[in-house]
Amino acid sequence: MQRPLNLHRVSLLIAKTGKAHSIGETLVKPAAKIMTEIMLGEKSSKEINKIPLSNDTVKKRITSMAENLKVQLVSQLQQSLYFSLKLDESTDIGNEANLSCFVKYIYCGEVHDEFLFCRPLPTNTTGEVLEEAVKIVNFIKGKALNTRLFTVLCKEMGSEHTKLLYHTEARWLTWGKVLSRLFELDFLLTSKEELDGDTTQAFKAHLQGLHSEIGKYFEEPDPSFEWIRNPFVTHKVDIEKVSVNLSSKEADNLVEIATSGTLKTLFRERSLANGWAQVQSEYPGLAEIALKHLIPFPTTYNCEIGFSTLVDHKTKKRNRINVDPDIRLKLSRLEPDIPTVVRQQKQYHSPH
Structure with a gap:
């Protein structure tokens, strides 16, 4: 053996x-x-x-x-009450699209993150599609003859549009300059000067919409959940402030945690998620709320x-x-x- x-x-x-x-x-x-x-x-x-x-x-x-x-x-995983998944796609040396997945879960009072699978995808990735689109546009716009032939073809097919425009966003993505260009153009959002031209106004509206969409993914922290990050608030006013979304029993449990020197040591010696996982059996209500906020991959x-x-x-x-x-x-x-x-x-x- x-x-x-x-x-x-x-x-x-x-x-x-x-x-x-x-x-x-x-x-x-x-x-x-x-x-x-x-x-x-x-x-x-x-x-x-x-x-x-x-x-x-x-x-x-x-x-x-x-x-x-x-x-x-x-x-x-079958013994974990809840878990979170992180998925992403990329291409390998053979230009084949692959999907990678990791899972985060709770087991025996600890938070674990593990590799779940890596599988080839039957379809192209978004990056591949974008790359092919850029190649097609560049081929048509690269020569005047190709542009004229393309216009004739579109007219014969009854197409509403007969011209191709260079896709600026595609260029930025290709060169990895999305964020840098966004910051360069941030003055359009904050400028107090009047901007003339329909195109400029439309561009400003587009950036404002983009700014709003980004805000959905990077929201300001909700102060009513500050107790998850720091459960050891000791002042009565602070406890009342952070426990507005908690039941009376959960608020009382939070007071117990805040005044426990043993638990303070436990949280200090472990990661935040593992600290809450350790007290899950004793304080299930608070731990469930905290872990559902901490389990997702950042x-x-x-x-x-x-x-x-x-x-x-x-x-x-x-x-x-x-x-x-x-x-x-x-x-x-x-x-x-x-x-x-x-x-x-x-x-x-x-x-x-």
């Missing part, structure tokens, strides 16, 4: 480094032979040749361990890490492999239950 366990651990190390599965035969085994020969002699080093570390063998072990991690994750950082890992795995030489098992083992904070994996494989291959 010990030998299969160790061989799975070697495959796990290969997955966590993000290297090709063939590295077991091309590097790990030769290096092990050299070290064994130095330490134990040539006879012992020959035993290394009996260790199965082929590309297919390593792949099977990685896949089985990744499946075990998935089972563990699903089991923990950034796409996890997905960016996932896409970086995807790019590392899908190179020009490995652009057709299913990378989901490798990425799961590399990114997951869970550890595969290798004894269970080995036991299941023995049961699968045992004669019936």
Whole structure:
């Protein structure tokens, strides 16, 4: 039993480094032979040749361990009262669209965030569509002859519009200057001078609408929920101010938390979300409100890490492999239950 366990651990190390599965035969085994020969002699080093570390063998072990991690994750998610998802899309080396998903949930009084999956998408990403649109516009507007032919074609088809305009926003997106251009033009929102021209007024109205839409995603913090960030307000006036949306029982519980030195130490030693998760059994009402505000992902950082890992795995030489098992083992904070994996494989291959 010990030998299969160790061989799975070697495959796990290969997955966590993000290297090709063939590295077991091309590097790990030769290096092990050299070290064994130095330490134990040539006879012992020959035993290394009996260790199965082929590309297919390593792949099977990685896949089985990744499946075990998935089972563990699903089991923990089923025990969580609520969870949040973070999804993002990107393209790999083969220009294939991929969807990455991470999940944040509560398990055993702790908040966890884990890799859920990375799957190829059957359709193009928004970025690909935008890129193709820019290429088409540039081709038509690039030469006067193409522009004239396009106008004739539109007229023959009875189109309402016969000319193409350069899409300024597409240009900004291509060069990654959306925010910088937005700040450059912010004076239009705050300027007290009268701006002439219908086009300028329409542009100003568009920026004002954009400003309003951004405000929906970056709202000012609601002071009535300040107790979530800092539950240790001690003044009666402050407690009354932040507990306006709480029931009388929840307000009393907040007073208990605020005056507890033990809980203050607990919150100081843990993250804010984990602090509330720890008191969930004792103060379920307050903890539920707090955790529903804290569980959502604040950034796409996890997905960016996932896409970086995807790019590392899908190179020009490995652009057709299913990378989901490798990425799961590399990114997951869970550890595969290798004894269970080995036991299941023995049961699968045992004669019936």
